[in-house]
Amino acid sequence: MKVIKKENPNKGLSFLYKTKFGRIILKPVVKNSIISNISAWFLKSKLSTFMIKKFVSNNNINMDEYIDVKYKSFNDFFIRDIKPNARKFDYDKNCLCAPCDSYLTHYEINDNTFIIKNNEYNIKSLLQDDELANKYNNGDMLVFRLAPNNYHHYYYPFSGKLIKKYKIKGKFHSVNPVVYDNFKVFIENTREISVLDANNYGTVTYIEVGALLVGKIKNIDKKTFKTGEEKGYFEYGGSTIILLFEKNKISINDKIRNTSIKNYELSVKLGEKIVKKRD
Numbered sequence: 001m002k003v004i005k006k007e008n009p010n011k012g013l014s015f016l017y018k019t020k021f022g023r024i025i026l027k028p029v030v031k032n033s034i035i036s037n038i039s040a041w042f043l044k045s046k047l048s049t050f051m052i053k054k055f056v057s058n059n060n061i062n063m064d065e066y067i068d069v070k071y072k073s074f075n076d077f078f079i080r081d082i083k084p085n086a087r088k089f090d091y092d093k094n095c096l097c098a099p100c101d102s103y104l105t106h107y108e109i110n111d112n113t114f115i116i117k118n119n120e121y122n123i124k125s126l127l128q129d130d131e132l133a134n135k136y137n138n139g140d141m142l143v144f145r146l147a148p149n150n151y152h153h154y155y156y157p158f159s160g161k162l163i164k165k166y167k168i169k170g171k172f173h174s175v176n177p178v179v180y181d182n183f184k185v186f187i188e189n190t191r192e193i194s195v196l197d198a199n200n201y202g203t204v205t206y207i208e209v210g211a212l213l214v215g216k217i218k219n220i221d222k223k224t225f226k227t228g229e230e231k232g233y234f235e236y237g238g239s240t241i242i243l244l245f246e247k248n249k250i251s252i253n254d255k256i257r258n259t260s261i262k263n264y265e266l267s268v269k270l271g272e273k274i275v276k277k278r279d
């Protein structure tokens with residue numbers, strides 16, 4: 001796990017979220033309006049293939065890790081499949097592995113709230129289910145932010161079965177940390193929620209958060225699952241995975257805890273050990 005100390009948002013995001021005129025332009029985009037629908041159409045068309053080469057170069061993507069195919073559109077490239085041996089789950093019943101390539105942050109849940117960059121969030125607003133939210137009071141929240149260069153499929157980091165799932169419609173803000181100062185993206189954005197009986201970890205809630213532009217969430221319908229099985233993927237727009245754990249289910253190590261307190265992130269790879277199961 002590598003510490004990422006400072007986020008460097010591109011100029012476009014800084015303009016949209018940090019200037020008055022940019023925020024005026026932003027409003028119709030994040031509401032999944034006609035602009036977002038046009039973007040979705042274009043990114044799924046052959047016309048968008050010219051974007052792939054520059055995107056790979058700008059984001060330093062190692063294409064040797066991915067299956068070599070001819071992409072039909074930019075979105076086809078974005079949801080590309082990784083080679084079977086490029087990521088491996090480090091199976092250990094006493095350790096939780098990362099569910100995706102991402103940047104990891106940990107937050108403590110106290111009095112049904114958690115704090116991100118001085119903004120207070122409420123778990124009940126995140127889940128829109130008071131009874132479910134109460135399960136996680138004094139628990140732990142792991143946030144996995146997928147960046148443009150990441151593999152955009154996500155997996156189950158434990159075995160278990162589905163209890164229930166539901167969707168919450170919302171906006172499509174960027175999930176880049178530059179946005180956190182002005183918008184409570186995790187309770188404003190569209191999200192899909194799966195409540196899971198996660199064997200060694202109790203009741204875990206697994207949340208996919210939609211993001212800027214298309215941000216489509218594509219989940220595979222499964223009632224039961226095993227560690228290392230694919231759960232789904234994000235189409236273009238990237239996004240975030242949130243895992244909620246009940247009190248005393250996982251043990252957060254000092255590296256993750258201290259890094260998160262400083263508002264830094266840890267770069268993790270799919271299948272990499274991140275936290276231990278609490279005895």
